[in-house]
Amino acid sequence: MTPPVGTFCLVLHSHLPLLARHGRWPVGEEWLYQSWAQSYLPVVATLRRLAAEGHGQLATLGVTPVLAAQLDDPYCLRGVHDWLGGWTLRAHSAAARLPDLAAHEHRVSTAATEEFEAHWRHGGSPALRALRDTGAVELLGGPAAHPFQPLLAPRVRRFSLRAGLADHALRLGARPAGIWAPECGFAPGMEHDYAGAGVRRFLVDGPALRGDTALARPVGDSDVLCVGRDLDVTYRVWSPRKGYPGSAEYRDFHTWDHPSGLKPARVTGRRVPPERKKPYSPALAARAVERDAQDFVATVVARLRALRESTGRPALTVAAFDTELFGHWWHEGPDWLAAVLRLLPAAGVAVRTLGGAIDDGLVGNPVALPECSWGSGKDWRVWAGPQVADVVAGNDAVQHDLLSAVDADRTGPGRDPLADLLADQALHALSSDWAFMVTKDSAAGYARARAALHAGRVAELSGLLRAGRRRAAHRRVAQWADTPAPAFGHVDARDLAHIATPG
Template identity: 25%
Template sequence: MANTNVNFVLHAHMPFVRHPEHERFLEEDWLFESINESYLPLLRMLKKLRDNNINYKMSICFSPTLITMLLDPLLQKRYISYLKLHIELGRKEVKRCSREQVEALEMAKTYLASLELNLKEYVSLYEKNILKGFKELKEQGYLELLASAATNSFFPVYSEFPIAVNAQVEVGIQTFIEAFGYEPDGFWLPELGYYPGVEKILAKHNISYFPASSQSVLFSETRCDTGVYRPVRTENGVTVFPRDYQTTSLVWSQDGYPASKEYREFYRDIGYDLPIDYIGPYIHEPEVRVFTGFKYWAITEKGPNKDYYDRDKAMKVASQHALNFVYNISQKGRAVRPNLNGQDPLFTLCFDAELFGHWWYEGLQWLETLLTEQNSECASISFISPKDFINNEYKNFQPIKPCLSSWSNGGFAKIWLDGSNNWIYRHTHKAIERMVELSERFPNQQSLKKRFLDQAAREVLLAMACDWPYMIYNDTNSQFAKNQLISHLANFNVVYSNMCKNAVNTEWLVKSESRDAIFPRIDYNIFEIYNCNNL
């Protein structure tokens, strides 16, 4: 009989990258790699479990920028081109490996088969809209879907501007409803970034729960009797599911499962290893080496000496790791139970969806074993739906005042206010102030001016994405991140400076709408000050 509950949440997100002005754009590959290696294989695995009568429950949040990109015809078309190009590479690889590198032949065949299956399912089964598959699983009771902020904005650095946070929430929910056809119950705070008061904005939009980091509860001024092993509720009644960092770190840490030597090495890819005259057509011009997804080596050890990847062996290890994970949760559940006043513990575990399949190739095998095992008769853990859990146990949740927190390193907002990226907020805050000014000065416009102002609202939201400061902090693609950020701010400034002169730049508008084609039904009036009264 299960007596430890697990609330398993995946967060699928990609920053908004869409450049129709280029035939191929390097950073658009992030989306294609994720669809290829995570989203489609995840969907396949979840459907397989369903078809095998495995009764699982888990939650997924698709960020609004990702939803937009998954539904965008241009990117859909480009993904198909990406698949076809990589299938062509796969066929070449099977031939090359059978001639020159037989140790890698099985994996080359595996990748090719996976690409061909992806193309078939993407085009024929999902008709280019993979969200349909997830929606189907939601309707069948396997998945719960969470909404999120419009552009993955880290809310604590915008606490001075509840109107902007409200706009992020409202547009995020609007995007969710358009994609899935119903109002969400749960909300993913980007980076689990919580600041006291954000629950008022969530409650205004009928959000009943959100996951948060461990620190939200542990550093509360209120004595929380149940630690992070039971949900709590805020003063206005929104339920908080505090994440268990310790259990999560079995996976998500430097020495977590994915670092095991049998697993596939992510960073060794033929895009970097093979001669340019062979790999040239499959990387970016001019000779910019990129990941192709064809990786033949195991992690083995630190340094360049690697063993060939043995898929069967690695998948067995992944299954063992899943069983070890179940064991750890069960043990921890027993350890914390005496302090829970007879109530069953609940572990909230949150991960980036792209970890599974893309970064951690065997991660989907691990997850499949986990979901299957919890279904076995002797299992002592049970994966639950947060909504069901609230319906059954809400009255037992302790009311507390959560603390400022996030799931980032350190648990608060430090990496978003680092010396490398704190210059950003002078500009994004000013853009918000100016957007509020525009909506006050030019309320309820029609036609061209409305479109101009709507575009300004889009650009402000896009500039607020926390992906840009994160990449700058992490020094990964930092120049790209700076360019994206500055471009969105500069676009906003075009509208602001033009509107101040009572002008509309028509050609710019048309081009901007075409380039930053996101949130088609946005209404700039969300930045009017009355929207944040009492928030």
């Protein structure tokens, strides 16, 4: 048997902040339902079909706890089902004016509805468990509400991580061995937090390893492994400046038929104005999918051969993306994934999960990781730069208020629902999404409002609890119409009092 050219790992990171009950349009639940209908449903269906064909270890799929909570929430399940029905109605409404597009959208929306009703009616967790149990995917966990961990106080950082891992175990039946570190953010010493929490591997961006991503690497003197995203391969698909989704044949994300809310055009050209873009053609896009899948496989093979020649041993390449790229941002993305995952084994490439690659022995020497992220500059500027100094200061205040209230708690040995709700709101206040959206000027007003909302609740509730005004605290919480229950019902604020040192 001919040995493989090398090993390829596909890693998908699925994440949205808490959006349920926090607005609808243009930012809010619409964002959740679009991503769910157009990415999560078709990507999981694609992986399930490939598993049924006999393919194993197809991908490493991360689903953050805050997203998983929404995928299981009955309120959100009803909301996305209604959204799917609206999608089909919008397709029908366009039939007289745009018959070809309407027919295509009808087929796609109907398939999404059938996928939801067959596999997702009882939540995302059953669908993900079933997929994992086929051996097709390894599931990654993460901290509870996706904070930028390097900027957190050590106690809060460990609390958030452990809460996220516990949430994963409750929903999916086992604690994850690996995590997608939010924003690939890292500070030296965090490997000990990971080791103490039972995390055995995590993702970093390639520049943190100076591009030496051919093997998983132990971090410092720990047994925790970091795995680097290979930008030479990943950026072939999507980079800050180019990638396959920008090809002329694919559906244009930014051009709308406003009466129906559908997207009628293909990219046509990067500088072509919307009114001059050509109509979308599924057949033309399908040919582009096959072309770009073959190009990607050739890129992977060339990369693995070069790595093997330079290292003298079988090597690894990791392509890592946001799941939302496939289907939501790039309409044809799930079809491209299916084509790539079928073509790679035929080209002599071993396709593995991260855990599978490590089990195969693709582990190198220890490395000292620097401060890093996968954001602009590969440092912390997106989440700690001057443009978000107010958000950073607000996060510091949130952590102070949270710890002060917990440390002053004198309610006895049992759980305190008010303290637990305080911790839940603090986790959402500390989401990395708010600073990212401000820095990138993407719905910055919404992001600042959300950060302020949760931080204000933490400050008020913390003050009431420290003053012993529990009846006033209960009355105040009852006025939070958007929060009928904590997103993380298992979170126990008492755990904060027990976290003092790593492990």
